[in-house]
Amino acid sequence: MSSDAVKKITFRVQRFDPEKDRKPHFQEFIVPVKRGTTVLEGLLYIKENLDSSLAFRTSCRMGVCGSCGMLINEYPHLACHTQLEEFHADRLTLKPLPNMPIIKDLVPRLETLFEHHKSVKPYIIRGDNAEMEKPTAGYIQKPHELDEFLQFTYCIKCGLCIAACPTSASDLAFLGPQALGQAYRYCADSRDEGQDQRYQIVEKDHAVWNCHFAAACSEACPKGVDPALAIQLLRKGVAAKALRVKKTTAPALLATSLPQAKPKIDVPEFTVKQK
Amino acid sequence: MKNTYLQLAQMVTGALVAVLLAIHITVQQSDVVLGLLGIKVAGPTTWGSMMERAHQGSWVGIYISLLAFGLFHALNGFRNILLETNLSASAMRILTGCIIAFGVIFLILGTYAPIALFSSYR
Structure with a gap:
């Protein structure tokens, strides 16, 4: 044609x-x-x-x-x-x-989607309140730390995952793959210290343990996000926390506390005569 | 972390029920299984055979464990299904209480018979 x-x-x-x-x-x-x-x-x-x-x-x-x-x-x-x-x-x-x-x-009506999204605290939570109120620098994050959650940042909150989810269809109070995926996204962020707060939220009834793992959410996502994977990783984190086998890592440092970078190597002189 | 412990217990009891049920079924069908290999044994479902097992502590332990794990696994699974029926929180609390009471009553009733049999033998 x-x-x-x-x-x-x-x-x-x-x-x-x-x-x-x-x-x-x-x-x-x-x-x-x-x-x-x-x-x-x-x-x-x-x-x-x-x-x-x-x-x-x-x-x-x-x-x-x-x-x-x-x-x-x-x-x-x-x-x-x-x-x-x-x-x-x-x-x-x-x-x-x-x-x-x-x-x-x-x-x-998308209110429930956004209410559930907000309920999992989808933002960086830090212990240093003064820095959170008045930031002085960014937090250091290495590329491999970013890779832990990068795909989940692509969520555009379109609601297709919730529309495809069989649990959301039967359980109206279910947090849903979008909110649970975002809960994992922030828990996996090396700059975040709010894991415990989010784990308390997602381990309640109608949340992470109620997913049937149909994985219809991941299939429907137009951005290639895999909320089903996020939910499984979130379960792993919550279970590790409950069994006290979770490794604790120090939160990311402020960029100002970086050691002084090595001085740059001087640009070599031109080998061709400049006009 | 209450729900997390419940879910972990659900997984563990599921695995244990599978093992204990396999032992139970294999023993109940042992005459058929061994018969295929040419070994003839007395029927495991006969009164004498049942009484013999009921007087062995290990079997009493296996059957009480199977009952306890099976009851927990089934009733907790049933509660998980009820959770998806959009009942109010208060209705869910009442139902959870009923499920716990049902489980405790059946556990007491179910353990009474093997313990009574075992005690009578000693």
């Missing part, structure tokens, strides 16, 4: 307006598409040309902001990150992300 060839695809979109509808229903739209058209572009076409009342979230259009997560043909995807060609079909069913209440049409 050439890049200009136009094909028509039927978008079967779940509609729900809490002010008018008692339950969700489907509406179909015919959308002209060409090679490379994304699901989000199809939705924008509907919004601009067919029905301006259609509600969905979008922002960056490049898989960075995590706003346009939705269920496309019964699987969670980012609409901007998903090309229509991938489905090899003339019909597409779009629904809002499951395991979350619906605000309108394809817009889910």
Whole structure:
């Protein structure tokens, strides 16, 4: 198919307006598409040309902001990150992300995601309060220490992992793979001293021990993050702490306490005559 | 760390139940297994054979351990399933209390028979 060839695809979109509808229903739209058209572009076409009342979230259009997560043909995807060609079909069913209440049409309520995220203290916790209040320098972190958690920093909080998680579907109070993944991300950070605080949070009911390890979260993540791995590593840490076999390491030092760097070697003189 | 200890105990008891249950099943079927090898033994499920095992301290220990580990593993697993049913915290506390009471009663009842048998022999 050439890049200009136009094909028509039927978008079967779940509609729900809490002010008018008692339950969700489907509406179909015919959308002209060409090679490379994304699901989000199809939705924008509907919004601009067919029905301006259609509600969905979008922002960056490049898989960075995590706003346009939705269920496309019964699987969670980012609409901007998903090309229509991938489905090899003339019909597409779009629904809002499951395991979350619906605000309108394809817009889910994400408060629970962010509440759970905040509950695991997703920030560096240090004992030196004065430095935390008024930082004087950065903390030293070596590349291999960064590698311990780097992939988990790529989380964009789109909620696809929660939509894919079978435990989140049945247990509404479950912290979810996003929050647990971020709990591990900060526990594994060599600059952090808040492990004990986070372990107390994640070892409660509806948290780290309630994961069924279906690993659907890791499969659904559009950024290649592996929350299932994070949950297993978090379990390992919590268990080691409970059994008192966890190695304690000194927290990262401030960059100001680094020994003086060796003086730089002088730049050799030019061997070619400068003009 | 209460939940962590419970989960670790769940894993350990699961492994122990698997071992003890394997011993139990193998012994119960020993006439069949050994019969395949051409060795004939008296039926392990006969009254005499059962009483003989009931009078050996090691077997009493194995059966009481199997009961205790099995009860803990099953009831803690059942509580984990109930946790996912979105019950309120107070309802969950009541159910947990009921599960503990059920486990303790069945452990007492279950240990009474082998201990009574063992004591009567001595």
